[in-house]
Amino acid sequence: MDLNSLSPQETQRFLVAVLCLSAQLRRKDGRAGRICARKWLTWRQLHGDNDQLLQELNKEDRKGHKNFLRIYPELFEEMVERLTPILKKKDTKMRRAQEMGLKLAVTLRHLASGNDYTSLQYSFRVSKSSICWFIPLVCQAIIDTYKPEVMKCPKTPEEWNDIAKRLASKWNYFNCVGALDGKHVAIKKPKGGGSLYFNYKKFHSIVFMTLSDAKYRFLFVDVSAEGGAGDGGTLQKCNLVRAITNNQAGLPQDRNLPNDDEPIPFHIVADDVPSLSSRG
Structure with a gap:
């Protein structure tokens, strides 16, 4: 795995954060309340952080991108590519499946900032119920994909x-x-x-x-x-x-x-x- 955007220490600290968040989520009871479809949620591509702010940071301010998600754009794209086969969902007649980049960006921002689901809902224009559903899945996929590579306990x-x-x-x-x-x-x-x-x-x-x-x-x-x-x-x-x-x-x-x-x-x-x- 190419981790030229992060030092080994930063990569492992990031994975530990994912592990802790995943454990926290497994111990939470109940689900977030259902949110009815609202018009402003459909304007994600025009005003959402993933489609606007992150794209600007990717092109103009790589350090800003790292500050926002704690990783550089290159590692973000690598993670999207590697996690997509695990988490990819099919479009239905009722709605289009949320892209992997969006789900990963929301999860990383939650890890980086500690922002709650309500705050993420407004900044990324993704319903709180969707965020509550996919963040544990993304965390687990990150653990399953990267833990064997970046956190190996000696055995011999x-x-x-x-x-x-x-x-x-x-x-x-x-x-x-x-x-x-x-x-x-x-x-x-x-x-x-x-x-x-x-x-x-x-x-x-x-x-x-x-x-x-x-x-x-x-x-x-x-x-x-x-x-x-x-x-x-x-x-x-x-x-x-x-x-x-x-x-x-x-x-x-x-x-x-x-x-x-x-x-x-x-x-x-x-x-x-x-x-x-x-x-x-």
Whole structure:
């Protein structure tokens, strides 16, 4: 995949944002209210952001395009091409199918700005009910298409050893295979969720756990734990942590530190969380 418009770090951060949004959407209950067809919605090609503003930014201000959607026009066109076979819909007698570029632009703008569906409805001239329906589909298609390429977790001793070498070279810290941390992502309280998602910061959330290498690139992302789970509970639900604890992650054998004769296990660094064992 040609990602000349984004650095690896930017690409991975973008994918993490998609993962978090997708997880949020899966936990929302109910659907947006139906909106009757309105005349101003039919003027999308004349006044909508996708058909007007984005086209101007594409031609005249590439940096503005990136600021608006967080990606350059070249990557946007690539994404449209790759996602179209997955999400393309057929025209019906009642209406024309919305083009992939429009759905992708609305989704990326939501990720970039956090604008709610009502705001996006007016700027892109797409009904709120349509936005509510297609944003989760676009997010999932992005995950399925790009995750295997830009976020590969090491599985063999050789791959983990390469990560450790880069950390040792840049940070002078040895036998380390990554830095682990978590982030609370705010969500609306799920129906019937009780206190399950209510965290110690006093808001409802889900937690995604990430493992990063020496260049701040994500090697692994887990979006599954409820915000109400403590550090121990969050770690227990993390697939990577379970694999390491059960000696199934493929970590290298213990190795001596420089100028030392005592073998030290390969390990992960983290902030103040319950200790983990690199061996079962």
